Amino acid sequence: xxxxxxxxxxxxxxxxxxxxxxxxxxxxxxxxxxxxxxxxxxxxxxxxxxxxxxxxxxxxxxxxxxxxxxxxxxxxxxxxxxxxxxxxxxxxxxxxxxxxxxxxxxxxxxxxxxxxxxxxxxxxxxxxxxxxxxxxxxxxxxxxxxxxxxxxxxxxxxxxxxxxxxxxxxxxxxxxxxxxxxxxxxxxxxxxxxxxxxxxxxxxxxxxxxxxxxxxxxxxxxxxxxxxxxxxxxxxxxxxxxxxxxxxxxxxxxxxxxxxxxxxxxxxxxxxxxxxxxxxxxxxxxxxxxxxxxxxxxxxxxxxxxxxxxxxxxxxxxxxxxxxxxxxxxxxxxxxxxxxxxxxxxxxxxxxxxxxxxxxxxxxxxxxxxxxxxxxxxxxxxxxxxxxxxxxxxxxxxxxxxxxxxxxxxxxxxxxxxxxxxxxxxxxxxxxxxxxxxxxxxxxxxxxxxxxxxxxxxxxxxxxxxxxxxxxxxxxxxxxxxxxxxxxxxxxxx
Amino acid sequence: xxxxxxxxxxxxxxxxxxxxxxxxxxxxxxxxxxxxxxxxxxxxxxxxxxxxxxxxxxxxxxxxxxxxxxxxxxxxxxxxxxxxxxxxxxxxxxxxxxxxxxxxxxxxxxxxxxxxxxxxxxxxxxxxxxxxxxxxxxxxxxxxxxxxxxxxxxxxxxxxxxxxxxxxxxxxxxxxxxxxxxxxxxxxxxxxxxxxxxxxxxxxxxxxxxxxxxxxxxxxxxxxxxxxxxxxxxxxxxxxxxxxxxxxxxxxxxxxxxxxxxxxxxxxxxxxxxxxxxxxxxxxxxxxxxxxxxxxxxxxxxxxxxxxxxxxxxxxxxxxxxxxxxxxxxxxxxxxxxxxxxxxxxxxxxxxxxxxxxxxxxxxxxxxxxxxxxxxxxxxxxxxxxxxxxxxxxxxxxxxxxxxxxxxxxxxxxxxxxxxxxxxxxxxxxxxxxxxxxxxxxxxxxxxxxxxxxxxxxxxxxxxxxxxxxxxxxxxxxxxxxxxxxxxxxxxxx
Ligand SMILES: [Zn+2]
Ligand SMILES: [Zn+2]
Numbered sequence: 001x002x003x004x005x006x007x008x009x010x011x012x013x014x015x016x017x018x019x020x021x022x023x024x025x026x027x028x029x030x031x032x033x034x035x036x037x038x039x040x041x042x043x044x045x046x047x048x049x050x051x052x053x054x055x056x057x058x059x060x061x062x063x064x065x066x067x068x069x070x071x072x073x074x075x076x077x078x079x080x081x082x083x084x085x086x087x088x089x090x091x092x093x094x095x096x097x098x099x100x101x102x103x104x105x106x107x108x109x110x111x112x113x114x115x116x117x118x119x120x121x122x123x124x125x126x127x128x129x130x131x132x133x134x135x136x137x138x139x140x141x142x143x144x145x146x147x148x149x150x151x152x153x154x155x156x157x158x159x160x161x162x163x164x165x166x167x168x169x170x171x172x173x174x175x176x177x178x179x180x181x182x183x184x185x186x187x188x189x190x191x192x193x194x195x196x197x198x199x200x201x202x203x204x205x206x207x208x209x210x211x212x213x214x215x216x217x218x219x220x221x222x223x224x225x226x227x228x229x230x231x232x233x234x235x236x237x238x239x240x241x242x243x244x245x246x247x248x249x250x251x252x253x254x255x256x257x258x259x260x261x262x263x264x265x266x267x268x269x270x271x272x273x274x275x276x277x278x279x280x281x282x283x284x285x286x287x288x289x290x291x292x293x294x295x296x297x298x299x300x301x302x303x304x305x306x307x308x309x310x311x312x313x314x315x316x317x318x319x320x321x322x323x324x325x326x327x328x329x330x331x332x333x334x335x336x337x338x339x340x341x342x343x344x345x346x347x348x349x350x351x352x353x354x355x356x357x358x359x360x361x362x363x364x365x366x367x368x369x370x371x372x373x374x375x376x377x378x379x380x381x382x383x384x385x386x387x388x389x390x391x392x393x394x395x396x397x398x399x400x401x402x403x404x405x406x407x408x409x410x411x412x413x414x415x416x417x418x419x420x421x422x423x424x425x426x427x428x429x430x431x432x433x434x435x436x437x438x439x440x441x442x443x444x445x446x447x448x449x450x451x452x453x454x455x456x457x458x459x460x461x462x463x464x465x466x467x468x469x470x471x472x473x474x475x476x477x478x479x480x481x482x483x484x485x486x487x488x489x490x491x492x493x494x
Numbered sequence: 495x496x497x498x499x500x501x502x503x504x505x506x507x508x509x510x511x512x513x514x515x516x517x518x519x520x521x522x523x524x525x526x527x528x529x530x531x532x533x534x535x536x537x538x539x540x541x542x543x544x545x546x547x548x549x550x551x552x553x554x555x556x557x558x559x560x561x562x563x564x565x566x567x568x569x570x571x572x573x574x575x576x577x578x579x580x581x582x583x584x585x586x587x588x589x590x591x592x593x594x595x596x597x598x599x600x601x602x603x604x605x606x607x608x609x610x611x612x613x614x615x616x617x618x619x620x621x622x623x624x625x626x627x628x629x630x631x632x633x634x635x636x637x638x639x640x641x642x643x644x645x646x647x648x649x650x651x652x653x654x655x656x657x658x659x660x661x662x663x664x665x666x667x668x669x670x671x672x673x674x675x676x677x678x679x680x681x682x683x684x685x686x687x688x689x690x691x692x693x694x695x696x697x698x699x700x701x702x703x704x705x706x707x708x709x710x711x712x713x714x715x716x717x718x719x720x721x722x723x724x725x726x727x728x729x730x731x732x733x734x735x736x737x738x739x740x741x742x743x744x745x746x747x748x749x750x751x752x753x754x755x756x757x758x759x760x761x762x763x764x765x766x767x768x769x770x771x772x773x774x775x776x777x778x779x780x781x782x783x784x785x786x787x788x789x790x791x792x793x794x795x796x797x798x799x800x801x802x803x804x805x806x807x808x809x810x811x812x813x814x815x816x817x818x819x820x821x822x823x824x825x826x827x828x829x830x831x832x833x834x835x836x837x838x839x840x841x842x843x844x845x846x847x848x849x850x851x852x853x854x855x856x857x858x859x860x861x862x863x864x865x866x867x868x869x870x871x872x873x874x875x876x877x878x879x880x881x882x883x884x885x886x887x888x889x890x891x892x893x894x895x896x897x898x899x900x901x902x903x904x905x906x907x908x909x910x911x912x913x914x915x916x917x918x919x920x921x922x923x924x925x926x927x928x929x930x931x932x933x934x935x936x937x938x939x940x941x942x943x944x945x946x947x948x949x950x951x952x953x954x955x956x957x958x959x960x961x962x963x964x965x966x967x968x969x970x971x972x973x974x975x976x977x978x979x980x981x982x983x984x985x986x987x988x
Pocket of ligand 1 (some may be wrong): 261265291294
């Protein structure tokens with residue numbers, strides 16, 4: 001057996017352990033009764049330890065050296081490179097730091113769940129200071145090992161290859177036009193009369209509708225399921241993708257749009273190349289590319305008037321409301337594209353969403369680089385919310401800087417993925433339009449060419465290409481925020 | 495850390511891996527779409543390998559020696575003994591034999607699924623010969639290591655301490671009265687008019703009824719769930735017990751009685767002592783004791799006229815059939831205690847069931863001891879079916895010696911557990927009756943004293959006592975088949 005083959009075998013072994021973790025993690029969120037939690041958490045922690053031991057086995061350095069000297073095909077060379085990247089990622093940090101971070105993160109997150117409700121910034125900020133301090137240590141170690149800047153070294157975990165320099169430039173562009181664009185959209189929408197659909201929308205009916213829409217979107221039920229959890233997610237494994245949603249009897253569109261979003265994530269996973277299954281090179285490319293697929297499904301595709309014209313009749317039938325004026329094609333199209341600046345990121349529409357992300361990016365970048373401290377966050381949050389969205393969060397930590405879970409457990413560098421995803425999605429759609437008439441295809445209920453395009457250019461590429469190269473191959477250029485801007489103008493101002 | 499403590503830690507680690515396997519195994523049967531099976535099977539196999547590596551780690555022999563020399567409490571001594579028993583069990587067989595058996599078993603079982611349908615004994619028997627040959631090797635190795643006879647060494651896997659000598663004597667007793675008892679019951683029941691409940695019984699209603707009955711039986715839904723699978727089972731872990739059933743729209747009693755049966759298994763698991771969780775000494779004692787709990791719930795408790803009088807009103811309400819004559823207390827009591835010799839073990843009533851088990855026991859015992867060969871099975875099967883139940887299976891392999899899965903993968907020694915369980919259950923009930931009036935308690939809907947008795951005498955004992963000692967402590971004597979006989983006479987001939 002060559003060293004390359006040994007590494008392949010070893011990677012697949014690690015992957016099989018993550019398979020068990022993914023299913024048990026899904027179960028924990030979607031199936032497990034509360035009383036099962038302690039034993040489950042212990043079992044999951046044990047799995048993490050065993051998986052970490054495999055990932056950091058001392059003989060691997062030698063195996064990589066030996067494998068790099070072997071004569072490999074072009075595909076094998078790329079696969080080896082990706083295996084090595086993942087291996088280096090999991091070997092950079094000293095075990096003690098990982099443990100310290102895990103403890104501090106759990107403590108901060110756990111306390112946050114009640115502190116957020118009581119607007120208790122004072123106590124929360126103490127815990128957050130520890131988390132930030134450890135994240136700075138992590139960033140320093142990663143920067144040292146990779147030659148990147150500190151924040152870039154964290155970005156690299158979620159969006160390999162992305163840099164502060166590029167984000168600064170992309171987001172400066174967005175900031176130059178977004179506030180006035182929001183203003184114009186608001187003025188235009190103020191003249192439109194929109195009906196809010198009135199519940200109850202029975203959960204069984206919502207579920208049937210969700211399953212029907214998933215089928216339309218090509219979700220493969222032989223390799224996946226839809227269930228319910230408090231926080232919707234896309235989990236499981238590529239051969240068996242588990243997506244979840246949360247139904248609200250008063251508003252069917254939130255679960256429906258959520259299901260469509262997760263279906264985008266799911267089709268990416270289901271579409272990954274089978275011959276690379278279990279290998280790092282066969283995994284999804286990055287968080288940003290992942291989000292580009294969910295946002296392609298949710299925003300580019302499903303909130304278009306043409307797609308709403310497909311959805312609306314199914315909704316009217318599912319809820320037996322043939323004559324509900326709030327459920328006409330036209331009203332649902334308006335309702336699903338309403339724009340309104342708000343405090344909460346997860347409730348934001350696609351126009352205001354980037355403002356929430358840029359604000360967080362700028363704060364976390366400066367925090368990690370040491371230019372600001374935790375104590376500065378509320379003031380900056382309020383200032384930027386005013387600047388980007390015209391809202392004040394002074395004294396309102398609950399709906400301000402304490403609203404997200406990400407920082408509580410030290411996931412700095414993650415937020416940009418959301419807006420990168422929205423931009424990638426717009427750029428993919430724009431390129432796709434040069435090859436096909438999207439609106440006609442939707443009207444003809446023929447979505448296959450659209451999915452085939454994504455499959456060919458994104459899903460089947462997995463991690464064989466860098467994010468940059470995926471963009472260039474698929475669209476002819478690197479990430480360009482203008483496509484996103486054009487998409488917003490076309491949808492919201494025409 | 496003492497060596498005893500090291501062993502405790504090691505055992506808990508192995509237990510955490512089985513936790514993941516139990517949940518993923520449940521998922522595979524109850525949740526997973528078909529297309530997820532290949533990757534899941536690979537992940538489960540990987541887990542089995544890692545678990546086996548932990549169980550057979552070479553330093554453990556030394557740890558056990560060292561621990562046995564340490565000064566331990568009485569409880570620790572018992573725990574250590576049980577840890578050692580489990581360790582020895584997993585170290586007896588050479589890895590090559592285990593692998594050969596696994597391959598031969600998978601092949602035989604897989605082919606059996608179609609061979610059974612086509613009554614193809616000829617081809618099946620070829621595969622079975624290999625499985626038997628390997629089982630004989632296993633039995634010889636186990637006999638050598640334990641000093642037991644070959645078949646006893648296999649019995650010991652499922653029912654530690656049970657012997658051929660004892661089974662021969664117990665079953666000789668049963669055979670001396672069972673055929674004529676069946677005859678008498680049949681004659682008595684021939685004079686009774688019984689209505690068969692007519693479907694459809696909607697699955698949602700059956701599910702509600704199942705959940706209601708599980709609640710009545712004290713199932714803890716904070717530590718478990720009810721779901722659906724093709725072959726009902728009780729899985730999961732003690733802190734989160736997963737039972738399954740299979741609903742038949744034409745017959746609600748099969749799922750209902752199945753759910754009650756699995757609830758008995760589940761309460762045993764949920765009732766295991768928490769302070770011993772994750773240790774061999776904290777596990778269920780044996781397959782026979784496990785089955786005694788499910789059969790206590792299903793047979794001793796739930797098929798009694800008093801309990802049916804509790805169930806029937808719930809059934810009438812669940813199916814909205816207040817006036818269905820087939821659903822009166824009296825008719826359901828008769829319907830749920832019908833006795834009829836049949837070909838299929840899993841469909842058998844509690845009176846004829848032991849005949850199916852004794853037949854299989856006698857054949858597998860002689861097979862393993864080398865007194866008969868695979869080719870002799872059909873003839874012996876037909877002969878014994880005639881003798882015990884008055885039915886011929888000549889030429890009918892499908893409903894004869896090819897009906898069960900157990901032998902296909904080499905699980906020889908398992909069958910006796912079913913009837914041992916029925917006998918243990920009858921003996922437990924008889925002892926319980928000396929302390930309380932069971933019928934009155936059921937009529938008063940006060941089942942707690944019954945469950946408390948089982949909890950105290952069986953569940954909380956886990957594996958701290960031998961099966962014999964559990965019986966003696968709880969009932970004052972070793973297993974005695976007369977209690978089972980008396981139970982059958984009381985229920986079916988009075
Ligand atoms: Zn997403
Ligand atoms: Zn059972």
